[in-house]
Amino acid sequence: MHVRTISGAGLLFTTVVLLSQxxxxxxxxxxxxxxGVDNEYQTGSILWTQSSAEYRAVAYQTFVLxxxxxxENLRSHKLRGNTRRxxxxxxxxxxxxxxxxxxxxxxxxxxxxxxxxxxxxxxxxCERAEAGAVPGALDxxxxxxxxxxxxxxxxxRRQAEKVGTIANLQKLGFPNVSDETVMxxxxxxxASKESRREKVAARYRIVLLVGDNLNDFADSFAxxxxxxxxxxxxxxRAEFGTRFIVVPNPMYGDWENSVYENKPGLTDAEKRDYxxxxxxxx
Numbered sequence: 177m178h179v180r181t182i183s184g185a186g187l188l189f190t191t192v193v194l195l196s197q198x199x200x201x202x203x204x205x206x207x208x209x210x211x212g213v214d215n216e217y218q219t220g221s222i223l224w225t226q227s228s229a230e231y232r233a234v235a236y237q238t239f240v241l242x243x244x245x246x247x248e249n250l251r252s253h254k255l256r257g258n259t260r261r262x263x264x265x266x267x268x269x270x271x272x273x274x275x276x277x278x279x280x281x282x283x284x285x286x287x288x289x290x291x292x293x294x295x296x297x298x299x300x301x302c303e304r305a306e307a308g309a310v311p312g313a314l315d316x317x318x319x320x321x322x323x324x325x326x327x328x329x330x331x332x333r334r335q336a337e338k339v340g341t342i343a344n345l346q347k348l349g350f351p352n353v354s355d356e357t358v359m360x361x362x363x364x365x366x367a368s369k370e371s372r373r374e375k376v377a378a379r380y381r382i383v384l385l386v387g388d389n390l391n392d393f394a395d396s397f398a399x400x401x402x403x404x405x406x407x408x409x410x411x412x413r414a415e416f417g418t419r420f421i422v423v424p425n426p427m428y429g430d431w432e433n434s435v436y437e438n439k440p441g442l443t444d445a446e447k448r449d450y451x452x453x454x455x456x457x458x
Contacts, residue, residue, distance in 0.1 A: 212290035214444040217451065219287055221426035225280045232311045234424050239312030242268075242384060242421045246320055249383045267380035268320050269373060271387035272331035272358075274425040276317070277307040277344060283427050302337040305344035310423060314349060321351035326380055329353070330372045330392075332361040370395050388425035402434045402454065 345353040390397035
């Protein structure tokens with residue numbers, strides 16, 4: 177789930193110009209690094225996502241756990257018998273970016289060219305429908321659909337990015353992909369996913385929520401400090417690994433916003449200072 181801040185009008189102009197080339201050139205080319213935004217600090221996290229076998233192992237492990245919890249829930253619900261108060265058909269809700277779709281190539285391109293995140297460049301990437309699948313995600317959701325579980329993709333991609341998102345998911349073979357099940361963020365709406373989750377809950381029994389960002393599970397995690405987010409996780413600890421399934425994403429997210437105290441418009445130097453201050457050494 178993309179949650180970003182943009183700093184500097186001049187950088188935005190540069191980004192729009194240069195990234196128009198990024199998304200028109202073949203991905204087989206290796207662009208030279210441009211000077212500009214200080215995002216070299218992201219290199220390690222992107223490399224870990226793209227290159228480490230450990231990332232693949234953790235991703236597979238995550239979706240194996242999701243499958244076990246799904247089976248457990250369906251078996252338990254069948255033994256108890258359906259009630260009139262709860263919808264009979266089960267559903268799984270997943271986020272899109274870095275949960276089922278791997279956008280690490282987009283992230284790497286920004287670092288290689290020294291450019292900031294830009295919504296126009298992101299839209300162009302979504303329209304290309306070239307994101308890969310997060311390891312294990314396709315197997316899990318295919319299995320869930322075969323068991324009669326409905327899959328909903330609740331993403332904070334925008335309405336203008338919906339066509340490309342659907343095309344990308346369908347190209348990769350994800351199940352239950354339609355205009356109804358891919359629920360994007362409307363232009364005038366907040367980043368909260370709660371109303372969309374409620375729409376699903378009104379018709380289905382939500383078994384699992386899978387995401388890379390705590391806001392994919394509940395609004396109680398949103399806009400909090402580092403300490404507050406940790407405390408909220410402790411309060412909800414029983415949900416993690418049972419109903420909330422977290423996919424690893426060290427590249428970006430609300431965890432990074434909390435490092436910056438959720439302040440928009442910070443300069444690169446200010447962000448660097450916040451990152452240094454957040455480190456805990458000896």
